[in-house]
Amino acid sequence: MLLAIFWMLLFTIVFLYLYLRRIIEFVSERKRLIQLVDKLPGPHAIPLLGCAYQFKWNDFEFLDQLKSWATEYGPKGFVRIWVGPVPLIFVTKVEAVQEVLDSKVLLTKSSEYDVLAEWLGTGLLNSKGEKWRSRRKMLTPTFHFNILIGFCEVFAREAQILADQVEQYADTDQSFDLFPYLKRCALDVICETSMGTKVNAQIHHDSEYVMAVKRLSELIWKKWRLPWFRLKPVWYLTGYKTEFDKCIKLLTDFTRKVISERSKQLEIEMSMQANNSNGNTVKKRPAFLDLLLMMKNENKLTYEDIREEVDTFMYEGHETTSSSMGWTLWYLGHNPHIQQQIFAELDDIFGDSDRPITVDDLKEMKYLERCLKEGLRLCPAVPLFARQVTEDTPLCGYTLPRGATVVISTIYIHRDKEVFPNPEDYDPDNFLPERIATRNAFAYIPFSAGQRNCIGQKFALMEEKMVIATLFRKYEIKSTETADQVRPMPEIILKPPKGFEIKLFRRHK
Numbered sequence: 001m002l003l004a005i006f007w008m009l010l011f012t013i014v015f016l017y018l019y020l021r022r023i024i025e026f027v028s029e030r031k032r033l034i035q036l037v038d039k040l041p042g043p044h045a046i047p048l049l050g051c052a053y054q055f056k057w058n059d060f061e062f063l064d065q066l067k068s069w070a071t072e073y074g075p076k077g078f079v080r081i082w083v084g085p086v087p088l089i090f091v092t093k094v095e096a097v098q099e100v101l102d103s104k105v106l107l108t109k110s111s112e113y114d115v116l117a118e119w120l121g122t123g124l125l126n127s128k129g130e131k132w133r134s135r136r137k138m139l140t141p142t143f144h145f146n147i148l149i150g151f152c153e154v155f156a157r158e159a160q161i162l163a164d165q166v167e168q169y170a171d172t173d174q175s176f177d178l179f180p181y182l183k184r185c186a187l188d189v190i191c192e193t194s195m196g197t198k199v200n201a202q203i204h205h206d207s208e209y210v211m212a213v214k215r216l217s218e219l220i221w222k223k224w225r226l227p228w229f230r231l232k233p234v235w236y237l238t239g240y241k242t243e244f245d246k247c248i249k250l251l252t253d254f255t256r257k258v259i260s261e262r263s264k265q266l267e268i269e270m271s272m273q274a275n276n277s278n279g280n281t282v283k284k285r286p287a288f289l290d291l292l293l294m295m296k297n298e299n300k301l302t303y304e305d306i307r308e309e310v311d312t313f314m315y316e317g318h319e320t321t322s323s324s325m326g327w328t329l330w331y332l333g334h335n336p337h338i339q340q341q342i343f344a345e346l347d348d349i350f351g352d353s354d355r356p357i358t359v360d361d362l363k364e365m366k367y368l369e370r371c372l373k374e375g376l377r378l379c380p381a382v383p384l385f386a387r388q389v390t391e392d393t394p395l396c397g398y399t400l401p402r403g404a405t406v407v408i409s410t411i412y413i414h415r416d417k418e419v420f421p422n423p424e425d426y427d428p429d430n431f432l433p434e435r436i437a438t439r440n441a442f443a444y445i446p447f448s449a450g451q452r453n454c455i456g457q458k459f460a461l462m463e464e465k466m467v468i469a470t471l472f473r474k475y476e477i478k479s480t481e482t483a484d485q486v487r488p489m490p491e492i493i494l495k496p497p498k499g500f501e502i503k504l505f506r507r508h509k
């Protein structure tokens with residue numbers, strides 16, 4: 001009996017020592033977080049629900065509500081919004097954006113990115129600390145301009161397939177949704193440039209790979225937007241977990257198979273090169289995968305590291321570009337006078353010739369580039385990104401406490417009327433060199449900025465120019481829906497609620 005009491009006492013003491021200490025630490029950390037977060041201006045919050053009790057149910061009304069809170073509480077650079085027990089600190093002013101993105105401390109992605117990790121692992125987008133730093137250093141040269149030049153042939157070929165596919169609608173006065181065509185084109189581009197293999201999504205619309213990418217993006221967004229899906233029982237019971245895992249397996253198995261085949265092929269090519277004494281080898285354009293496999297040969301990466309990075313490029317590299325091309329084309333479809341200026345630029349470059357577009361031609365398309373940049377200003381493909389505050393960080397006269405999440409909304413920052421005089425108007429002249437020179441560089445950040453900026457931004461702009469120029473060499477377009485019908489939906493990637501309905505007309509030069 002005494003022994004039993006002794007063991008019980010010992011157990012209780014150990015339990016209290018181990019857990020009570022943690023509970024006390026948790027409570028005091030939480031108290032501290034709440035105190036510091038509540039020093040930031042923001043709407044009224046109540047325990048547990050935070051500001052959520054005031055949230056509008058309708059998506060668009062909710063967005064308007066966030067915007068009006070940012071205007072009301074954000075003049076000092078931040079507004080804090082409690083989403084239940086989670087404090088989100090939205091950045092509202094350019095000066096604060098600069099401090100956040102320039103910070104050497106705010107480099108860690110927030111827990112919202114964890115759902116992506118199940119697919120992308122800790123590839124460049126998700127990784128942190130030393131892993132991210134060394135990977136970024138290693139991967140930056142793979143996006144060098146000389147490598148991108150080699151991809152232009154892929155951009156041009158896929159753009160031409162797109163132009164051929166939509167020809168059926170030309171001069172029919174029938175409107176159609178351009179978005180799925182753009183998505184399939186961007187998917188074919190990224191598959192070939194990152195893996196050196198083709199999925200031919202533009203031709204086989206219902207390939208398993210294409211369907212899995214589409215479904216996975218929908219499920220990831222569901223988990224982000226509706227917090228109850230983060231609870232494991234709900235996620236499992238709704239069957240989404242099984243579907244999610246099935247898509248991930250299909251995609252990652254595909255990537256692993258491509259890596260393994262490509263690796264064998266590369267070995268054969270290298271030994272052929274070594275045996276070929278007269279050096280008459282045919283030089284093939286390397287895909288990102290080939291460059292990563294060479295790093296593996298130098299023991300810098302494992303197969304799984306390569307898989308993570310290739311899948312990261314696959315994800316980051318096609319939804320973003322298709323969204324941004326779609327928005328730009330939609331704005332252009334409402335602005336025939338701007339299309340005329342693009343036609344004039346293209347006619348200056350090509351005259352009556354229908355020769356293929358070269359890299360040098362792309363450099364000449366200065367006006368088209370301004371149009372793309374303006375599209376990305378009004379509708380940035382990545383409308384939100386977030387950082388975890390890992391240590392107390394003084395910013396703009398406040399302290400951002402460790403444990404909080406800082407959110408930058410590009411779509412909000414890009415529409416600041418103190419920076420862009422008519423922020424809601426589509427005006428490519430916002431990107432005239434003299435206008436750019438007058439504003440803070442952090443007022444326009446579609447590719448983020450600072451150390452964790454987008455590694456693929458040059459790739460994206462080259463691809464988009466190629467696709468849009470190919471379309472406009474042949475067609476003019478008219479958007480058939482109004483701005484009210486096509487309000488941007490801020491999912492992970494900014495999308496139209498339904499699509500981009502347009503009519504297509506052959507150009508008569």
Ligand code: HEM
Pocket residue numbers: 109124125126136312313316317318320321324380381382385386445446447448451452453454455456457459460
């Ligand atoms: C219009 C097209 C694109 C836009 C608007 C865009 C935007 C962005 C933004 C805002 C970030 C920072 C995200 C964050 O901090 O959470 C980012 C990161 C990244 N992007 Fe892009 N992106 C585009 C195209 C691409 C392409 C084509 C690729 C690859 C082929 C790519 C690869 C990446 C990667 C790997 C990162 C993570 C970089 C790091 O953390 O070091 N992106 N992108």
